[in-house]
Amino acid sequence: MLAATYDEFERVLRDARALPEPAEAHGTLAGALCSSRDYGLIEWLREILPDDSPDDAALQSPVLQNVYGAMVRTLVGSDSDFQPLLPDDDAPLTDRAEALSLWCQGFLYGLGSGTTSDPGQVSTEAREVIRDFTEITQVGVDAGDDNEENEVAFAEVVEFVRVGAQLLFVELAPARGEEPAPGAASIH
16 A cells, blocks of 8 residues: 555655655665664655755655655555555556666665664575665666566566565564564565
8 A cells, every 4th residue: 555656755755855766765765664673754854855854844744754654554564565666557667667776776775774783694585685676776678678578577576576675674673673573474
């Protein structure tokens, strides 16, 4: 369940003069929540807005609050509807692929900027997911390829990113000083 459309999120970020693109800002939030126990709305806004201290308009923005709250519910909480916030399916595939690349870039940034003691101390499988996310930052669409084939491949990569982010969240629970939720998915 997404709390806002990509276009709404983009408009609010543009009005707030955010530094990253919307997909990258959303990925940063997901990565930081994976690696930091107490990553709040203010910390996220400090990362993505140009000033050290977010202004009242940004703090009071229902779109930003909803995007943050939805991420907490779907990634951190028990709601399993987590989805990277990307342009709608009617956007050109090249735009969606670029947004997914930026989402993974933001995720890796957020993951690296967290407060975990040593996020490098993760399982081999988790390192592989991180490596794959790094490769996805270089993703592109070959204009000469079959569009339907590209759409299927893109959907598969988005699903991999969605599941990979959830698995990394579970994997990094001990590094955040938390116990994994009973019955939570595991990479092992």
